[in-house]
Amino acid sequence: MANRAYNFNAGPAALPLEVLKQAQEQFVEYGNSGMSLMEMSHRGPIYEKVHYEADSLLRELLGIPSGYKVLFIQGGASTQFAMIPMNLLTPGATAAYVSTGSWATKAIQEAQMFGQVSIAASSEADKFMRIPSIGELNYPSDAAYLHLTSNETIEGTQWAEYPDTGSVPLVGDMSSDILCRPVDVSKFGLIYAGAQKNLGPSGVTIVIIREDLIRKPELTGVPTMLRYDTHAKADSLYNTPPTFAIYMVNEVLKWVKSQGGAEAMAALNADKAGLLYNLIDGSGGFYRGCAMPGSRSIMNVTFRLGSEELEKQFAKESEQQGFVGLKGHRSVGGLRASIYNAVPLESVRALTEFMQDFQQRNG
Ligand SMILES: *Cc1c(COP(=O)(O)O)cnc(C)c1O
Numbered sequence: 274m275a276n277r278a279y280n281f282n283a284g285p286a287a288l289p290l291e292v293l294k295q296a297q298e299q300f301v302e303y304g305n306s307g308m309s310l311m312e313m314s315h316r317g318p319i320y321e322k323v324h325y326e327a328d329s330l331l332r333e334l335l336g337i338p339s340g341y342k343v344l345f346i347q348g349g350a351s352t353q354f355a356m357i358p359m360n361l362l363t364p365g366a367t368a369a370y371v372s373t374g375s376w377a378t379k380a381i382q383e384a385q386m387f388g389q390v391s392i393a394a395s396s397e398a399d400k401f402m403r404i405p406s407i408g409e410l411n412y413p414s415d416a417a418y419l420h421l422t423s424n425e426t427i428e429g430t431q432w433a434e435y436p437d438t439g440s441v442p443l444v445g446d447m448s449s450d451i452l453c454r455p456v457d458v459s460k461f462g463l464i465y466a467g468a469q470k471n472l473g474p475s476g477v478t479i480v481i482i483r484e485d486l487i488r489k490p491e492l493t494g495v496p497t498m499l500r501y502d503t504h505a506k507a508d509s510l511y512n513t514p515p516t517f518a519i520y521m522v523n524e525v526l527k528w529v530k531s532q533g534g535a536e537a538m539a540a541l542n543a544d545k546a547g548l549l550y551n552l553i554d555g556s557g558g559f560y561r562g563c564a565m566p567g568s569r570s571i572m573n574v575t576f577r578l579g580s581e582e583l584e585k586q587f588a589k590e591s592e593q594q595g596f597v598g599l600k601g602h603r604s605v606g607g608l609r610a611s612i613y614n615a616v617p618l619e620s621v622r623a624l625t626e627f628m629q630d631f632q633q634r635n636g
Contacts, residue, residue, distance in 0.1 A: 276595075277290065278595055278596070278597045279595055279596045279597065279620040279623055279624060280597050280598060280616065280620070281596060281597060281598040281599050281609075281610045281611050281612065281616065281620070281624070282597060282598035282611060283426055283427075283449075283470070283573065283598060283602070283609065283611040284426065284448075284449065284467075284469045284470040284475075284611070285469040285470075285474060285475050286469065286470050286471075286598075286611055286613050286615070286616075287613060287615045287616045287620075288473070288474070288521075288525065288615050289525065289528045289615045291528060292521070292524045292525055292528050292615075295524055296520075296521060296524060303319065304319065306319055310323070310516060310517070310520055311516060311517050313516075315510060315513050315514055315516055316510070320516055323516075323519065323520050323523050324345075324508075324509070324510070324514070324516075324519060325508075326523050327345070327519055327520075327522050327523035327526060328343045328508075330523065330526035330527065330530065331343050331479065331481075331526060333530070334452060334526060334529055334530060334534050334535055335451075335452065335455075335456060335458055335481070335535065336455065336456075336457075336458060336535075337458050337481060338458060338459050340483060340484050340485075341458065341481055341482060341483050341484065342481070342482050342484060342487060342505045343479065343480070343481055343509075344479070344480040344481075344482065344501065344504045344505060344509050345477050345478075345479065345480075345504075345509040345514050345515070345519050345522075346477070346478045346480055346504055346509070347476065347477065347478065347514075347515055348478065349467045349475070349478055350376075350446060350448040350465060350466065350467040350478055351379070351383075351467075352478065352499075353446070353465040353478060353480065354379055354380045354382075354383035354384070355383050355386070355387075355499070356499050356501070357380075357384070357418070357420065357444055357463065357465075358383065358384040358386075358387035358388060358492075359387055359490055359492055359495045359499055359500075360486075360488075360490050360495065360499075360500060360501050361417050361418050361442070361444070361462075361463075361486060362384075362387055362388040362417050362491070362492060363417060363491040363492075364388075364491060364492065365388075365389075366388060366389070366415070366416070366417040367388070367389040367390070367391050367413050367415075367416050367417065368384050368388060368389070368390050368391070368416060368417050368418055368420065369390075369391045369392075369393040369412035369413065369416040369418070369419040369420065369441070370384065370390055370391075370392060370393065370419075370420045370421075371392075371393050371394050371395075371405060371410065371419070371420065371421045371422070372392050372394070372395035372396070372397055373395075373396055373401060373404055373405070373421070373422050373425050373428075373430060374396075374401035374422065374425035374427060374428040374430060375401075375425065375426075375427040375428065375602070375604060375605075376422045376425055376426060376427070376446060376448070377420075377421070377422040377425065377446075380420060380422065380446060384420070387492060388417075388492075391412055391413060391416065393410045393411055393412040393419055394409040394410050394411065396430075399565070401425065401428045401430065402428060402430065402563055402564050402565050402568070403430060403564065403565040403567070403568040404425075404430050404431065404432050404433070404567075404568040407434070407436045410436055412441065414440075414441070415441075416441050417441075417442075418441060418442040418443070418444045418462060418463070419436070419438050419441050419442070419443050419444065420444040420445075420446070421435070421436075421443070421444070421445055421446070422445075422446045423435075423445050423446060423447045423449075423450050423451075424447070424448075424449045424450035424453075424570050424572050424573065425570070425573075426448070426449040426470070426572070426573050426602075426611075427573075427601075427602040427604060427605055427609075428563065428564065428575060428605065429563055429564045429569065429570045429573040429574060429575030429609060430564045430565075430568040430569070430570055431450060431568065431569065431570035431571065431572065433567065433568070435456075435457070435460050435461075436460075437460065438460075442461075442462025442463065442483070442486060443460055443461045443462055443463075444461070444462060444463045444464075444465075445461050445463070445464045445465070446465060446466070447464050447465065447466045448465070448466045448467045448470055449466075449470045449471065449572050449573065449611075449613075450470075450471065450570070450571075450572045451464070451466040451471050451472060451479065452471055452472065452529060452535055452538060452614065453471060453535075453538055453539065453542050453571060453572055453613070453614060454535060454538065454539035454542065454571075455535040455536060455539060456535070458481060461481070461483075462482070462483045462486050463480065463481065463482045463483065463486060464479075464480070464481040465478060465479065465480045465481070466478065466479045468518060468521075468522050470572075470611075470613055471572070471613045471614050471615075472522050472525055472526070473518060473521040473522035473524075473525045474517070474518050474521050475518070476515040476517070476518030477514070477515045477518035477519055477522060479522075480501070480504075482501055482505070484505075486501070487501050487502050487505045488502060489502060497511075498511075498512070525615070528615075529614065538614050541614070541618065542571045542572070542612065542614065543571060544618060545571070545612045545616065545618055545621040546569070546570075546571035546572075546574060546612060548618075548621050548622065548625050549574045549576075549610060549612070549621060549624070549625065550562060550569060550574065552625050552628055552629065553574075553576050556628075556632055556636075557636075559578070559579070559632045559635075559636045560576050560577070560578065560628065560632070561576060561577045561578075562574075562575070562576050563575035563576060563577060563605075563607060571612070572611065572612060572613055573609055573610070573611050573612075574609065574610045574611075574612060575601060575605075575607055575608070575609045576607060576608050576609075576610075577606075577607040577608065578607075578608070581606065583635060584601075584606070584607060584608055586635070587599070587608060587631060588600045588608065590631065591624075591627060591631075594627060596623075596624060596627060598611065599624075610624060
């Protein structure tokens, strides 16, 4: 494609061009089936093959140990904000949360509707521009779980390492950084991620849950569709799953594998993020990184300019030159380059050239 945009959208976000082309080729007729995959029963052998392949590729690429279930659920990561307390809280128990930014705050607010919430650490006093250190975490030893947001998509911060929480299950929102690097899944009781940032299109949320956490909820009145045991028992085929989204996730996973897996993604992402942060740090203060060093995200690079006017001009000029999605989230302002797995190195190179040129003209 001659005019493919330099896509820095925060989500839904860039997908690998190879995957889009493959999907286009398979769209009208899947294999020799005489129909599109989207016209087929989710209980038939052709779709089931896709469904279970996505499951096993995810296990392979993330190194998910045995004893965990992979679930495909609808409703986005936002529905997980509710499902987690609904399923993991027991009456009278406390859930612990690390307050790191916009998404953690939403998760906390949702949990407060179902029980007691204890804040294990917060970086609000630093405007959420850092991730608390592991030593700062303080939570009841009998907490139902400890929840963290692996990557704060809006602020541009990311956990560099995860805490060991012993007998307290660790729950991680990895919506915006799943598979951006290898992860030790065994540290977690539950990992969840909406697909539309690093794994595919919107419409499906991945939940990786340790089997001992799959049980009948102790809170009363939890609807069938919002119970992990419902989906786990049925291999995510309790009701009609979002077949197209899962098909796309499977294709993206095949692409990640072809690129060399999570290690290769980590190397590529470090290169991309390094290009941007080096430029920002070397700009003599013209560009200012928002997140504190040590907490910087390799997925969402947030930065500011000297004035809001200049930021507006940056957003406008960058758009005119084929860059998409660089305006920061409306809640925090500034600028943000989302550089998920599928954003090619050459897009980031082009952006750094634009940034240098913009500084020369306006610095
Ligand atoms: C985007 C995002 C969400 C919300 O995802 P939805 O699928 O839109 O509900 C939650 N957490 C994080 C970290 C995100 O980046």
